[in-house]
Amino acid sequence: MTEPRWLNADERRAWLALLSINTMLPAALDNQLHTAGKVSLFDYNVMAMLSEAEGRFLAMSELAARTSSSLSRLSHVVTKLEKRGWLERRPHPGDARVTTAHLADAGMATLVALAPGHVEAVRAKFLDALTERDVADLARIGEKIVARLDDDHWILRET
Amino acid sequence: MTEPRWLNADERRAWLALLSINTMLPAALDNQLHTAGKVSLFDYNVMAMLSEAEGRFLAMSELAARTSSSLSRLSHVVTKLEKRGWLERRPHPGDARVTTAHLADAGMATLVALAPGHVEAVRAKFLDALTERDVADLARIGEKIVARLDDDHWILRET
DNA sequence: GTGCGTCACTTGAACGCTCAACCACGGCCT
DNA sequence: AGGCCGTGGTTGAGCGTTCAAGTGACGCAC
Incomplete structure (x- = not known):
């Protein structure tokens, strides 16, 4: 029974941010879509x-x-x-x-x-907060995480 | 009524990855916690x-x-x-x-x-897929997104 | 000190999701 | 041909979440 490796500062920041995004972003977009249609x-x-x-x-x-x-x-x-x-x-x-x-x-x-309206919301709530560089980084990092969760997920299926 | 700005390749990759993470990551962690306790x-x-x-x-x-x-x-x-x-x-x-x-x-x-067990799962399903650099980038980018969704969110509350 | 708007929460009903059970079909193997 | 397992999908019950409405308590105006 070894001591678990607790999260360091950056790991904690990344994890907490992802957790918050995870609840807030779908809620925001759900909201827009629900009122629109x-x-x-x-x-x-x-x-x-x-x-x-x-x-x-x-x-x-x-x-x-x-x-x-x-x-x-x-x-x-x-x-x-x-x-x-x-x-x-x-x-x-x-x-x-x-x-x-x-x-x-x-x-x-x-x-x-x-x-x-939906694309506008995606930009407003998410993409517009980021630089081009951020978006590219996020795409790269996000795909790594997806690969870890499901190594033949369809979004990784292109050549 | 102007034509909406559709997503370019990186934007689409980032968005789809985030969407997938969003459903798969909580599911994986929920699963671990639910079977553990x-x-x-x-x-x-x-x-x-x-x-x-x-x-x-x-x-x-x-x-x-x-x-x-x-x-x-x-x-x-x-x-x-x-x-x-x-x-x-x-x-x-x-x-x-x-x-x-x-x-x-x-x-x-x-x-x-x-x-x-939970920390292990967070590492296994998420952090272990990333380099130190990735984690730092994700923390930075994630906090930008959080700020966009809620500009005085508590995780942004430190100096 | 009386009203009135806001704040902090709670509640119940409607809706959505998960889980386990189930069914039918296809692809084996013999 | 018969038996079997894996695949693809559906269903219903139980639980969790959301939404709208409601309850007090505080604070400010007058």
Whole structure:
């Protein structure tokens, strides 16, 4: 039973900052999206990921990977968005186990309507506080952390 | 109605990384704490903040500030932890509006028991992926973001 | 000292998320 | 062909969080 290595000053600062960002940033963006269109940040992201996919659809498991969420959480949310007419579930032709989520036209329309305000909020609450250099550093460091948490996370998947 | 400024490559990388960290890191730490002692990361943090305070107590509003949470959320959690005998609410002598939360001995004991494993997890899931330089950069950048979200956040309160 | 606005919190209901259980299918292996 | 395990997904119950409303207490104006 050896003494644990406690955090030094910089480690503590980094950890506390990340912890605070972690609760405050999603809250701020959720807020903007919710007042603009009764949509959560997660809802938005689900639709955004679909909008960027070829054919505007993805398998549930792939969509879960791209939103860093559990299949269960995604399934509940897809059900909700489906009820609003923004998404549609379809069986996969080749493999009957697979369900694909398709972004409907109505979903694309709300996404397009919400996007400018959302990007503005991302800038206002986050990116505008940083220099170009900071953003590059953060991207590099952030990807290292992501790699540690999930070594084949999709955002690391480019050449 | 001008065209919004969409994100460039680094901005997008930084944003997506932060978004992923945001869901995966708390989940990983929650997991460790929950299997080690049926405690959430937020529960742990509440008790940790109290343990570091003079006299092991803080006003609810101050504790809310130090956990970046709403008073409402904190109130519910304090009720829960109080039922487990880890915390105690007391009226503030000078101002009857204020409630203070005190860390009980039992709470301190569980904190002490949980701390080594938690710190190890923070290192394993996060800090160990980074160089010393990265940690310093992240602390600096993180604090800039915190400042943007709340310009007198408590972690910025030292000289 | 009476009103009035603010502050510090609490509460209950609605909503969202997590967890464990479950089902159906596909890909084996024999 | 039959049995088996792993994969992909759904569901419902329980718990946690948010939101809006409500309760006192303080402080200031008059």
